[in-house]
Amino acid sequence: MHKQNGSGSRTRREDSMNIDQILSELDREIARLQQARELLAGNANHSKTSIAAGIKRKPGRPAGSGKLSLEGRRRIAEAMKLSWAKRKKLQAASKA
Helix, strand or coil: CCCCCCCCCCCCHHHHHHHHHHHHHHHHHHHHHHHHHHHHHHCCCHHHHHHHCCCCCCCCCCCCCCCCCCCHHHHHHHHHHHHHHHHHHHHHHHHH
């Protein structure tokens, strides 16, 4: 049985072209995924430090310490005191 070539129906040639296009897109995607896998597999052979070497950190504190220095705490305390003073001043001005 052949499909009729009317509105909304496709011929075998059109189906074949669509299948060829889909296969071509699948081949491109497979190649892209294989390339990504090769890159990741190559990185798996390196140590964590060589992978992390590409990550830029701000200088001045060791990685992963998460602690503030005394000077850092002082700066934050001063900034908070100024903020509280400013807020208090604005509240006093709005009440007056």
